[in-house]
Amino acid sequence: MPARPPRRRLPAPDGPLAERLVAAADDILEQDGLAALSMREVARRAGVTHGAPLRHYRSFAALLSEVAAAGFRELAHAVDEGAAAVPSGSPSTARLAAAARAYVACAVKRPGRFGVMFRPELLDVEHPAFVRDATHAFEQLVRLVRAAQDAGWRPDTDTRRLAGSLWAGVHGLATLWIDASYAAVVRVSSLDDALEDQLRFLLGADAAPGRAPTTANHEREE
Amino acid sequence: MPARPPRRRLPAPDGPLAERLVAAADDILEQDGLAALSMREVARRAGVTHGAPLRHYRSFAALLSEVAAAGFRELAHAVDEGAAAVPSGSPSTARLAAAARAYVACAVKRPGRFGVMFRPELLDVEHPAFVRDATHAFEQLVRLVRAAQDAGWRPDTDTRRLAGSLWAGVHGLATLWIDASYAAVVRVSSLDDALEDQLRFLLGADAAPGRAPTTANHEREE
DNA sequence: TGTACATCAGTGAACGCGCGTTCACTGATGTAC
DNA sequence: TGTACATCAGTGAACGCGCGTTCACTGATGTAC
Numbered sequence: 001m002p003a004r005p006p007r008r009r010l011p012a013p014d015g016p017l018a019e020r021l022v023a024a025a026d027d028i029l030e031q032d033g034l035a036a037l038s039m040r041e042v043a044r045r046a047g048v049t050h051g052a053p054l055r056h057y058r059s060f061a062a063l064l065s066e067v068a069a070a071g072f073r074e075l076a077h078a079v080d081e082g083a084a085a086v087p088s089g090s091p092s093t094a095r096l097a098a099a100a101r102a103y104v105a106c107a108v109k110r111p112g113r114f115g116v117m118f119r120p121e122l123l124d125v126e127h128p129a130f131v132r133d134a135t136h137a138f139e140q141l142v143r144l145v146r147a148a149q150d151a152g153w154r155p156d157t158d159t160r161r162l163a164g165s166l167w168a169g170v171h172g173l174a175t176l177w178i179d180a181s182y183a184a185v186v187r188v189s190s191l192d193d194a195l196e197d198q199l200r201f202l203l204g205a206d207a208a209p210g211r212a213p214t215t216a217n218h219e220r221e222e
Numbered sequence: 223m224p225a226r227p228p229r230r231r232l233p234a235p236d237g238p239l240a241e242r243l244v245a246a247a248d249d250i251l252e253q254d255g256l257a258a259l260s261m262r263e264v265a266r267r268a269g270v271t272h273g274a275p276l277r278h279y280r281s282f283a284a285l286l287s288e289v290a291a292a293g294f295r296e297l298a299h300a301v302d303e304g305a306a307a308v309p310s311g312s313p314s315t316a317r318l319a320a321a322a323r324a325y326v327a328c329a330v331k332r333p334g335r336f337g338v339m340f341r342p343e344l345l346d347v348e349h350p351a352f353v354r355d356a357t358h359a360f361e362q363l364v365r366l367v368r369a370a371q372d373a374g375w376r377p378d379t380d381t382r383r384l385a386g387s388l389w390a391g392v393h394g395l396a397t398l399w400i401d402a403s404y405a406a407v408v409r410v411s412s413l414d415d416a417l418e419d420q421l422r423f424l425l426g427a428d429a430a431p432g433r434a435p436t437t438a439n440h441e442r443e444e
Numbered sequence: 445t446g447t448a449c450a451t452c453a454g455t456g457a458a459c460g461c462g463c464g465t466t467c468a469c470t471g472a473t474g475t476a477c
Numbered sequence: 478t479g480t481a482c483a484t485c486a487g488t489g490a491a492c493g494c495g496c497g498t499t500c501a502c503t504g505a506t507g508t509a510c
Contacts, residue, residue, distance in 0.1 A: 017486080035343060039464060051466085052487050060464065118401050121257060125402070138407040157423075164408035164416065165395075165423035172394020173387075179340050180347070185360040186386035194386065201379075201387035202424075239453080261497060273499085274454050282497065449509085455502075463494080470488075477480085 018056040020046045025067045029112030037112075039063070065127035068117040071110070072133035075117075076140050078106040083144055092151030097199045097207035099144055100170045104195055107174040114178065141167060153203075169202045240278040242268045247289045251334030259334075261285070287349035290339040293332070294355035297339075298362050300328040305366055314373030319421045319429035321366050322392045326417055329396040336400065363389060375425075391424045 024045035028037050039060040040050040057063040082102030083095040107114040116122060123130060145163040149155050154162060176182035177191055188194045199208035246267035250259050261282040262272040279285040304324030305317040329336040338344060345352060367385040371377050376384060398404035399413055410416045421430035 033343070038462075040462075048486095049488050050464090051489075054465070055486055118397070118403055120401055120403075121255070134403070135407055158419075160409055161416075161419045162423070164404060164410065165420050167408075168394035168398055168404065168420060169391040169424070170394070171398060172390035172392070175340070175397060176390055176393060179342055181340055181342075181356070182386060182390065185357055186389075187382055188386065194383075197380075197383045198387050198390060201384070202391070260495075262495075270453095271455050272497090273456075276498070277453055447510085449507105451505105451507080453503105453505095455504100457500095457502105459497105459499080461496080463496095464492105466492080467490095468488105469490105470486105472484105472486095474482105474484080476482085 017046065017048065017052065021053050021056060021063060022066050022070055025063065026070075026110070026113060029067075029116065030110055034112050034115055037064075037116075059124070061122065061124045062127060064116055065123045065125075065130040067113060068123055069127070069129035069133040071113045071117045072130075072137045075103065075106050076133070076137040078102045079137070079144075080140060091206040092148045092153040093203040093207035095144055096148050096153075096166065097203055099141065100166070100199060100202075101195060103170050104174045104177075104191070108178060108191060111178040114174070118175075138163070138167070166202060169198065173198045239268065239270065239274065243275050243278060243285060244288050244292055247285065248292075248332070248335060251289075251338065252332055256334050256337055259286075259338075281346070283344065283346045284349060286338055287345045287347075287352040289335060290345055291349070291351035291355040293335045293339045294352075294359045297325065297328050297336075298355070298359040300324045301359070301366075302362060313428040314370045314375040315425040315429040317366055318370050318375075318388065319425055321363065322388070322421060322424075323417060325392050326396045326399075326413070330400060330413060333400040336396070340397075360385070360389070388424060391420065395420045 021042055024042045025037060028041055028045055039053055042063065043050040043053050046053075053063060057066065079099045079102045082105075083099040086095045086098045117134075125131070142160055142163045145166065146159050149157075149159060149162070173182065173194060177194065182188070182194060186194065188197070196208045243264055246264045247259060250263055250267055261275055264285065265272040265275050268275075275285060279288065301321045301324045304327075305321040308317045308320045339356075347353070364382055364385045367388065368381050371379075371381060371384070395404065395416060399416065404410070404416060408416065410419070418430045
């Protein structure tokens with residue numbers, strides 16, 4: 001009977017476990033979706049036993065809140081980059097349109113994580129990083145809206161509320177696209193098309209000038 | 223030792239079990255939320271053993287699809303009633319605004335069920351009643367949009383796409399309100415306020431004339 | 445009116461599963477002396 | 478340079494739970510004769 005081999009430590013993992021766990025959760029969300037996400041699966045993916053994560057996060061909800069916070073950070077960064085890439089001198093709404101495109105692209109690129117960010121029943125909504133990063137993302141949108149107002153767009157509307165309206169308009173398209181409801185009933189060939197429609201609707205033709213509505217099909221009563 | 227009492231049939235339930243199961247699922251969603259919803263809990267609530275539902279629905283997903291279909295039917299009905307209550311002679315967008323208010327009211331009244339309607343991973347998205355009722359609800363919106371176009375609102379935009387844009391704009395507010403994200407960052411005192419903002423943003427001042435934007439607070443750069 | 449039979453909705457035990465969390469432990473590491 | 482000690486991240490067994498689905502059954506009901 002062979003002697004039981006001495007228990008060895010695995011080679012050092014590639015980083016502090018706390019961060020690797022968040023990365024593992026992201027992987028699971030991207031590859032297998034929210035339904036496959038659990039504390040135990042995260043531990044498996046990170047190469048530790050299922051008790052280990054609880055040394056770093058008080059609960060599964062706390063880990064998910066960290067995942068959501070990271071999602072808001074990446075979202076804010078993508079939106080910022082999108083808006084910053086618009087040349088100065090563009091119409092007042094052009095930066096908002098670019099921000100909206102970045103928002104939707106980010107959501108659709110990682111729909112699982114995006115979903116977690118808006119599922120408070122899975123999260124600890126008091127989690128400091130979550131509150132901080134979600135708030136920060138919205139404040140950034142407020143700044144973009146304010147700049148557009150300073151450049152003449154809807155100057156008489158309350159800035160935060162205007163930001164909220166724009167957010168809801170863009171967020172609605174993102175979620176309806178992700179859950180496949182939009183494409184199931186609106187006859188549209190791609191998300192890009194739907195998004196440009198939405199931007200023209202929300203911001204006007206200046207913001208999404210690429211396609212003129214020449215193909216409009218106004219279904220008239222017979 | 224007392225003789226075991228003869229097993230008796232319970233008194234006849236108040237309706238065919240298939241329908242009672244959907245009603246029980248609705249109850250659970252309303253009272254305890256989606257997290258509490260399971261095949262077994264539905265059976266418990268309906269007063270039958272947990273095997274019974276499978277005589278009527280092939281799977282839990284099939285039952286949920288029936289719940290979602292009923293949700294779309296009720297949504298379509300509420301939207302229709304809301305739009306129909308607008309007196310003729312009102313501005314072209316007034317009916318759309320009323321429809322949007324009904325949509326949001328319906329969503330917020332039963333947030334659990336509304337959530338299920340847009341969670342394809344829980345449903346059998348090929349379920350005939352689900353497909354039929356979801357499609358029908360959207361087609362009804364298309365008719366309202368077409369009527370508004372006939373009355374002069376955005377006449378040069380493709381009707382279905384315009385309906386899709388409006389839907390996304392209203393749906394986004396509903397979901398962000400339900401998951402508490404909206405109120406967490408936008409300073410708004412009630413859903414009604416947020417909704418009127420949204421309608422003014424999406425449809426213009428004619429649609430939501432109640433509140434003039436006199437309290438606008440354009441946060442200017444310092 | 446009575447009897448034999450088929451139907452089938454609902455029962456309840458069982459299967460096999462994965463979950464979040466707890467907890468006594470081990471063993472590598474860093475620190476104090 | 479060597480020793481004693483405390484720390485604590487990670488282990489792995491266990492707890493108790495609920496889940497969706499299967500399946501042989503029972504027993505009330507409707508039908509055929």
